Amino acid sequence: MRIHLLLAVLALVLSVGVAEAGPYRAPRDAEGHPDLGGLWTSTSLTELERPKAFATLTVSDAEARAYEQRRPDEFANTDIDDIGGRQTEAGFWTVGARLARIDGKARTSWLVDPPDGRLPYSAEGQAARARQAKAHSDSDNPETRTVSERCLIAGWAAAGPPMLNSPYGNEYQIVQTKAAVAIHMEAVHDVRIVRLNAAHPGAHIRPWLGDSIGRWEGESLVVETTNFNPGDAFKTPMGMLISADAKVTERFSRTGPATLLYEFTVDDPKTYTRPWRAQMVFQASKGPIYEYACHEGNYSLPGILAGARREEADARGAGK
Template identity: 50%
Template sequence: MTTFRAALLALAAAALATTASAQDYRAPRTSFGQPDLQGVWTNAAITGLERPAMFKSLTIPEAEAKAFEARRAAMRAAQDRPSDPNAGAPPVASDPGGYNAAWTDPGTTLGRIAGEVRTSWIVEPADGKLPYSAEGRRLLQTTLDKARNGFDGPESRPLGERCILGFGSTAGPPMLNVLYNNHYEIVQTPDYVTIVVEMNHDARVIRLKDRAHVPAHIRPWMGDSVGWWEGDTLVVETTNFNPGEVLRPYFAATIYISEDARVTERFTRIADGQILYEFTVDDPKVFTQTWKAQMPLNAAKGPVYEYACHEGNYSLPGILAGARLAEKEGRQAESVDLTE
C-alpha cells in the first residue's frame, strides 16, 4: 500500500469516526428534562453563506483548509500593522495586534462541523449559491437602490444604522456570521427558549407551548417564532417577518428575504462544545427553490459583552445634515454602496 493511499484511508477513517461520534453523542439535560442548549455560543468563522468561486466543493481536506487559513492570517496581519517591516507574518502571542484585531471577531478559521471543513453554509443547492429568481434579483436591486439613496429621513436608513436590528442578519432568522458581534446566549425554560444576540442586544423569544402564529397583520422584528422538540433537536419555525427587514445588508453577502418567507431552524447539540445549526428558507417570492444551510455554533469563552449603539454616535445627524445642505445647494446627495 502506498503512503499516499494509506494517508487517504486514514483520513476517511477519521472522518467516519468523527461522524459516528457526533451521532452517538447525547446532550445533557436541563432540570426540566429538555436537551440543554444553554450557554454562550459563536458562529464566527471565515466561512460565509455562499461558496466562493475558489472552492469547487462543500468540503475540503484539512491540509487545504490550513493553507487557506494561513494566507488569510497573513493578509490580516499586514492590514493591522501596515508600517511594520515584518507585516505579513502572523502575530506573535504577546502582540494584541491593531485596533481592528482587538475589536472585530470574524473568526480565523473555516467552519468545521463534526470535524468536517465547510466552504459555505449553503448545502442546497449543491453549488452553494443563493437560488434567486429573476423577480428576486429585481426585488434585491430595487431595495438596494432605495437604501443607497435614502437620505431624506431616518426611517429610510438601514436598520443597523438606526440601531433597530443588528448589522446584516446576525439575529435573523436565519442567524448569519458577520464581521463582529457573532455571539449568542441561549436561555431555556419549560415554555420558552430565548436567544440573546450580541449584535444590538436583540432577543429572540421562541414559544414552545403556544405554537399558533400571530395573525398575518402582526409583523414583529425578527418575525414570529414558535418551536418544538423532535428528539434532541429544537425545531423553530418563523413567519410574519416585518417588511422593514427584507434587506439584510452585509457588503458582498447582502441578501433579500421577503416578509412572506418561512424559515425553519434546527438546533442539535452534537458535542459538549458544538451545536449543529441548520436552517431552511422557503420563499417562492424570491427564490426558485427552497434552500438549506448548516452552520456550527461553537462554545464561546466568557459572557456576551454589553452592546451600545447610538450612544455618542453622530453619523445619522451628520447624514441628514449633509442631505439638507445638498438640497439647499440644489444638488443630489451622493449614494452609498452597501455591497462594498
C-alpha cells in the same frame, strides 16, 4: 483456562461499551429536554454563500489554512456580487478566525443545498433585491436607512432568522424554560423569544424578528418562523433578501459538549426558485457578552444625512 475466560469476558465488556457509546446525548433540563443553554459563538470566516476562491463545499486543511492566512486586504476581493458582501470587512474584524469545521471538514459556505453554494434567486427576487438595495441608499430621512444603521436590530442577519455570522458581535446566550426558549445575541442585544407548542398569530402581527414557535423533536429544538416584518426584508450589508411571506425552519442540536449544530431551511417562493438549506456550527464560549452601545455610539447616521444635505447644497450651488 482462567486467563482465556478472563480475556473473553473483558472483550465482551469492551464490545458492549463500544456498542452503547453511540451518538452524543446532550445533558437534560428540568423538563427532560436537551439542554441547549449557555454561551455560544458563531465567529468564523465561513459565509452563507461560497466565495469565488472555492468550488466545493469542503476543502482540505491545507487549502483552508491558505485561505485563513491571507492578508486582511485580500478578503475584499471575494465578494459574491455587487450587492452587499460580508468579506469586504471580514479581514479587518476577524483576524485569526478560521473557516468553520463540521464533522471535521472545513466548510467554504453554510449553504448545502443548492450544492453550488449560491442562493437560488428568481428573476423577480433579483429585481426585488435590487430595489431594496437602491431604497436603502436613499438619504432623504432616517426612516429610509437600514434597520442596523438605525440601531433597531442587528445587521448582517445576525439577529435572524436565520441567524448568520457577522464579522463581530457573534456571542449568543440561550436560556430555556418549560414554555419558551430565549436567544439573546450580543449585537444590539436583540432577544428572540421562541414560544413552545404555540400557534402563530394573524398575519397582521409582524415583529421585527418574525414570529417564532418551537417544539422538541428528539435531540433537537425545531423552530418555525413566519410573520416577518417587511422593514427587515433586506439583510444589510450582506445583501440577502427574505420576503415578509417567507417561512424559516431552524433546527438546533447539540453534537458535543462544546458544539451546537444549527440547520435551517428558507422557503420563500416570492424571492427564490426553490427552498434552500444551510448548516452552521456554534462553539461554546466563555463569554462574556459585552455591552453593545449602538445608539450611544451611532455617529454614522447623522453623518450620512448631513453629508447628503451637503451634497445637495453643493449641487444647487453648482446649478445642477
